Amino acid sequence: MNSAPRTEVHFPSGDTTIAALHYPGTNGACVVMACGTGVTKEPGTDPFAPRLQAAGFSVLAFDFRRLGASGGTPRQLVRVDDQVADYGAAIGFARTLPEVEPPRVAIWGFSLAGGHVLRVAAAHPELAAAIAQAPLADGLAISPNAMRSMSAGAAMRLQLAAAADLLGRWLLRRPPRVVYDGDRTVLTGPSARAAQRAPRGEVVHLPGDHYAAFADARDATLDAEIAFLSRHLVSAAGLEPVRARAA
16 A cells, blocks of 8 residues: 555646646655556556656656546546546646755656657646656657557557657757667657657667556666756756755
8 A cells, every 4th residue: 555645636738627636745846746547646647746746756647538537528538638637737736845946856657658758748848857658758669569559540549659759859858768678569769760860869679568668667667867866956057956945
């Protein structure tokens, strides 16, 4: 059971209300987190949020609309544009949290949400950082795998959304990808190539499959992500820790 101090919060997005967990931090920075496809915040972000909080970061982990504790109908329906809009709403809400310095907000996403991160970061250049963990970076490249687990129409819509994302990725600031060399779900190559094209992009290669961060690679993944966030949200020029002020 998760024992990290947190509270449930809500904020509007579109015509509905998004449910999120707020883990208050101490260093003035906040990481907005969401998981992939239909995975909700409890199984999707609980393995990571407490350690980010222990390192001083606030966390806002949310359910996309129509999923989990968030509103919206029809239920259990994933629409990429809506999920991207939910990220934007979450970023705006994170900036209003009492302990958060607005310039120190970052985003994090896993799998499909990792692909969203690329698009959201391009649309929000004011973000301090973005982390795409095992991201779905190229729908065309994964289409043979996708066709095994979804309808042809759903796979095509996913490919079109991924192609649209490519138009904005050159705008990304500080976009790291954490990729797993045995990933046969979203594949490693597209994510690594996207990071190489982005200004100040970083790629962390770790062993394991698509879900390695939820198992043996969790500590290594979090070590890399916390080090990255500390460089860009705490130690960057002009962004000094606010621990003393909060005390």
